[in-house]
């Protein structure tokens with residue numbers, strides 16, 4: 001882990017209400033998937049290339065019509081005002097200042113138009129994507145999509161790894177169920193069927209199918225990224241359905257505790273997709289070399305969840321900036337050490353399993 005991230009996490013742990021710390025930090029079940037996400041990166045190593053004449057690095061990557069200044073994005077995480085009074089406004093400013101994509105969540109404690117407004121006040125072309133869970137009622141989905149479109153979001157991130165809510169033992173033990181008074185999931189306010197002026201609960205439904213995704217896509221011109229895919233067949237189906245990108249993820253180990261680490265699932269997905277749409281990854285990315293391994297194995301970019309929350313809790317907007325700049329600097333350094341000039345220079349033949357005999361292909 002990058003030392004700055006360790007320091008910020010420590011500070012966040014000291015600052016946050018322990019119940020909220022556990023909510024952010026925790027995973028499902030025995031937290032095998034949570035631990036496995038980072039462990040899987042540690043089991044992989046890089047074969048640097050040499051004498052490549054790779055001066056003047058450029059870390060930027062194209063993504064669904066946007067361009068990120070580096071291949072490290074902000075993953076959608078809920079309830080930022082539990083971490084810092086400004087909440088998602090601070091995160092949005094920091095992501096915009098870093099020139100990277102913010103995936104803002106349906107479970108944001110600041111309404112999405114205020115989030116995009118904060119980002120665009122820093123950078124006029126700041127890219128903000130809206131993450132949503134498909135809701136069983138079509139009119140609720142439409143209202144959420146319109147809200148994201150009106151706010152100027154440039155893509156939708158549809159999370160599909162949550163047919164039911166994961167069992168978070170820390171939250172069960174702590175009795176953490178609701179946001180404290182004064183905080184709410186503001187994007188869920190004033191939705192069809194909800195209490196006037198109040199918020200609806202976010203529903204998770206195992207009944208959702210590709211039909212629901214088709215209905216969503218028929219309702220919007222925004223590109224759609226499917227978040228939470230681990231199986232190559234699902235990746236194939238998603239591409240056949242016309243989705244614009246995939247985010248390989250196990251929800252930071254918060255849903256299925258037996259889920260494979262995203263970095264283990266990535267090669268299968270990349271092979272299934274065959275370059276037809278960009279593949280992104282999140283889960284356990286904690287250093288520039290983790291970023292490099294994911295990119296070498298075919299990811300266009302990665303996203304980070306908890307590190308951003310720790311930055312936010314430790315030092316608000318400045319803390320999130322520190323996190324993103326630490327990733328930029330560390331990835332830039334690793335790319336240089338690997339003989340790369342641009343992210344796409346990293347190739348799959350540069351990744352080996354630690355402890356395994358063999359030679360590079």
Ligand SMILES: Cc1cc2nc3c(=O)[nH]c(=O)nc-3n(C[C@H](O)[C@H](O)[C@H](O)COP(=O)(O)O)c2cc1C
Pocket residue numbers: 023024025037075076077078105106107131159227249250251252253254282283284285303304305306307309
């Ligand atoms: C506190 C917390 C809240 C999250 N909330 C959401 C959410 O509302 N929607 C979603 O799609 N993913 C959510 N995630 C999952 C993240 O988008 C992402 O997949 C995960 O955090 C990546 O793993 P990392 O934390 O190891 O970087 C959440 C993760 C955390 C830690």
Ligand SMILES: CC(C)CC(=O)C(=O)O
Pocket residue numbers: 078107202251254
């Ligand atoms: C509000 C929740 C649905 C947020 C979430 O996805 C999570 O805590 O992992």
